[in-house]
Amino acid sequence: MEIHDFDQLSSSQELVHTKSVLSIGVYDGLHFGHQRIISAAVSLARSHGDWKTVVITFAQNPKTMMGRNPFDKPLMSLRQSTDFFSNLGVDYLVVIDFSPDFSKLTGEEFIARCCGMFDVQAIVVGENFRCGSHADTGVVELQEIVPKYTEGASVCVPDMYKLNDGTDDSSTLVRITLTKGTVSEVPAQLGRNYSVDLAHIPSRNNEYPLRFPIGSFVQLLPPPGVYETVLVMANRSEWKMIALIDEEFLTLTSMTSPAPSVFHAGSVQAVRYDNLQFVKELT
Structure with missing residues (x-):
């Protein structure tokens, strides 16, 4: 797996002709739900032979950086998450160094930059996907934006992973469980x-x-x-x-x-x- 900085890759354009399936998210903790999303991206890419799987994620949780996260520390170190992505079969990991300037991007501006770095064939995200300033872009908006910046790329949304009691699996749920001490x-x-x-x-x-x-x-x-x-x-x-x-x-x-x-x-x-x-x- 190759690791790239988002801004540097956007400037270099070295992978702009690489047919790719993108998966975009914070992916803190890489719980069962995250694994389902990334595995769907990997399976889709491999089914087409020459397509590559790309995960675009963040070095820092944007909610934490913006003061909107009650938990100030992540569930995984960068070393742990990098190893996990590699084991899941990801070909390229693109890491965003979140900053105040980056936080001002609208969802469409962000997606346009993501699509501009690869020959995007599909984007795989979770049902609760949000991006952009004020989280202005969800799955519905994503489906409207992607055709503007790609040639026929699809948006795939795997079903939410649920626990045995029907609860949606989430990083927030893991954090709550940990802070209660019920490891x-x-x-x-x-x-x-x-x-x-x-x-x-x-x-x-x-x-x-x-x-x-x-x-x-x-x-x-x-x-x-x-x-x-x-x-x-x-x-x-x-x-x-x-x-x-x-x-x-x-x-x-x-x-x-x-x-x-x-x-x-x-x-x-x-x-x-x-x-x-x-x-x-x-x-």
Whole structure:
């Protein structure tokens, strides 16, 4: 998968002749609903042989940047989402560095720029798709705009993914579940345990128990409490851990006693972490 900056790609026009299926969205968390949309785009592109799948997304959640999001941190790091898009079969990931100037674009101006970067054959979005200044463009408007800037491209809208109780799956629902501390309910929404990226965070003083300052996490954390977790190391080995979250630190201790030698004093310094997966709440 190739990764491109939106503005740079718009200026270079290097992929303007690439027949493509676009999927546009914030895609924070990449829950089941997001996966359905992107998988539909990938399937459509592959069914035509030489078409490519393009995801156009944001480095920062526009609602957060504009002060309209009650949750100030994302559900995934950029590293995690990039890996996930690649595993879903996306060919090109185009990332928008959202800014005040970008926020002034109307929906039509934004879609025109998206269509101008590729030879667009189709656009796949969710039912609740909105874009543009004041979210002025939804699916209906998109269907009217796309023919102006492409030659016969279609707009595809997969059915909304619903949970077993009929609730629409959404990033907001995942955030609400996390902030309640009921991490065991998240896999039904994401299709996997919720995980936080640790690759860029050193443990405090390289001591055991492992301590990570709360302020160093780029993602949303569950509230203070005790959780069963799985610590995934950079070498992909996994360790069952108890996570204690308070107002200052996330502290990890092994669920086995004594702790594995990898966490003994003197050995922790050389250890690198990948992510921490939340399995269930304990208190």
